[in-house]
Amino acid sequence: MHNEQIVLSARPNGMPNSEHFRTESIPVKDPENGEVLLKTLYISVDPYMRGRMNDRKSYVPPFALNEPLSGGIVAQVISSRSTELTEGDIVIGNLPWQKFITAPDASLRKLDPDLAPISASLGILGxxxxxxxxxxxxxxxxxxxxxxxxxxxxxxxxxxxxxxxxxxxxxxxxxxxxxxxxxxxxxxxxxxxxxxxxxxxxxxxxxxxxxxxxxxxxxxxxxxxxxxxxxxxxxxxxxxxxxxxxxxxxxxxxxxxxxxxxxxxxxxxxxxxxxxxYAQHFEQGAMELAKWLKEGKLTYKETIVEGFDQTLRAFTGLFTGDNIGKQLVKVADPD
Ligand code: NDP
The missing domain is CATH 3.40.50.720 (NAD(P)-binding Rossmann-like Domain)
Structure with missing residues (x-):
């Protein structure tokens, strides 16, 4: 297993480009009690992440320099020392941009792949x-x-x-x-x-x-x-x-x-x-969106680029309008 992460190496002033990011090889960290090891499946790139690249007070703290970027990620549990999650489970969380991630189970929500395609939890149902x-x-x-x-x-x-x-x-x-x-x-x-x-x-x-x-x-x-x-x-x-x-x-x-x-x-x-x-009403909102999706009253589109190394291209593409619907990066298939 070769692990990589994408870090913010400099704060952009204007349009971000490759000079502001660095991809690094890092070790895979074994999970401790209450943690799981995850394989990243889908990374969500979102416009709000641009604001976090500035060193400016906002509703979320800025990304730290030389630390991995993070955001919505759908991943699969590949080894578990958690009583809540088992190998094979698909989860969503706010996670670092890494190919393999070790995370506490409390920071993750389990998805039901039979309810809707797993990527929808980063888009229309997320x-x-x-x-x-x-x-x-x-x-x-x-x-x-x-x-x-x-x-x-x-x-x-x-x-x-x-x-x-x-x-x-x-x-x-x-x-x-x-x-x-x-x-x-x-x-x-x-x-x-x-x-x-x-x-x-x-x-x-x-x-x-x-x-x-x-x-x-x-x-x-x-x-x-x-x-x-x-x-x-x-x-x-x-x-x-x-x-x-x-x-x-x-x-x-x-x-x-x-x-x-x-x-x-x-x-x-x-x-x-x-x-x-609206966090306290998320469950009700997600349920109604899922109902309309099931009834065919709502539909959705995704623009998916393939490969962890395409994450930055997907992110900057948000500012040049490359996407229709939700922009995602597909990193791996579930096992
Ligand atoms: P989108 O999927 O809409 O992607 C961004 C789109 O913005 C691009 O495809 C592009 O489409 C358009 N765009 C880029 N640059 C410009 C520009 N200079 N002028 C006009 N349009 C431009 O992103 P999201 O749906 O995820 O987010 C949409 C907006 O909602 C963003 O501003 C985001 O920050 C905000 N947002 C706010 C949240 C909140 O809690 N308040 C939560 C989530 C998102 P085109 O080809 O049409 O230019």
Whole structure:
């Protein structure tokens, strides 16, 4: 067994590249009492990880320099000194980017591979799905016939937001960065309208596709796209502030137009949230998502790159729009 880990070797200012990371060989550590040895199967790469590469206070601490990056991982138990987990079990946890990981059983949750494909626990049935679920349904609270706009529409969170808005009877307008993505949103996910922000004038396209204004905006990207959407909000609009990916790699602070006046004159609500705010309701959220998935009311797509050595490419691809749906790295097959 040859073990490797990926560490943060320098803090990026701007777009991360190979100079900021290092892959190292490390020994496989035998499990102690209460621990298991895991083989990594799927690594989730997520935009929020970019924020953790900065040395800045946030809702999660920064990644430490010269320590492995970490995040959502699905893995298989290959040896166990735990009374809770046995060899062969599939688990999920917040784990270091390593091919083989020794971890305490208390840090892991066992998955039932018969319930849903194991990778779905990193996407539609996991953190991104729950982000869409709580952000849209609690803050956005779309009503039948209302217009919901979602940016970053073709990603892990955005694809679920649009489908949930449709389940609630709203009209959905999705904004994304390629015609392939637009085709997927419109034809497979039944979005009502789609806008390619790279080739269209977003303000004009929004005016055309939202003739009655915008009631709910689920903001995944910030920047110019959000300025354009916010200029069209209706009285009583709700804005779920989920992500600002267009700003994550800016080398210096961006100052956009001031939109507070729009919020004021429309008595609108803009609320930021972190999915963990809803931690005590995760089980209920995951159950409802799983039910809709089973009933065929929800569907999902994954973009999977193969090989541990492709992890950084998968991560940086989030900022160049390489993924449709959830971006994952497949490291190994289960035994
Ligand atoms: P995605 O699967 O949506 O991947 C990121 C996508 O963002 C890319 O595919 C790309 O699509 C788009 N993008 C990248 N750069 C830009 C840019 N400069 N301008 C506009 N779009 C861009 O990621 P997730 O679904 O995991 O996350 C979506 C957002 O939600 C992120 O901002 C993330 O930080 C946030 N988030 C927040 C959480 C919370 O708790 N608040 C939890 C999870 C995610 P395209 O081709 O369309 O450009």
């Amino acid at each position: 953190m991104p799905g729950l982000t869409a679920y709580f952000g849209l349904l609690d803050i956005g609270d779309p009503k039948p016939g209302e217009t919901v706009v979602v940016s970053g529409a073709a990603g892990a969170v955005g694809t679920v937001v649009g489908q949930l808005a449709r389940i609630k009877g709203a009209r959905v307008v999705g904004i994304a960065g390629s015609d392939d993505k637009l085709h997927y949103l419109k034809n497979e996910l039944q979005f009502d309208e789609v806008i390619n922000y790279k080739t269209e004038n977003v303000r004009d396209s929004l005016s055309n596709t939202c003739p009655d204004g915008v009631d709910v905006y689920f903001d995944n990207v910030g920047g110019d796209i959000s300025d354009a959407v916010l200029s069209l909000i209706n009285k009583g609009a709700r804005i779920a502030l989920c992500g600002q990916i267009s700003l994550y790699n800016l080398e210096k602070q961006d100052h956009g137009p001031r939109m507070q006046g729009q919020l004021l004159i429309n008595s609108a609500l803009m609320k930021g949230f972190i999915v963990s705010d």
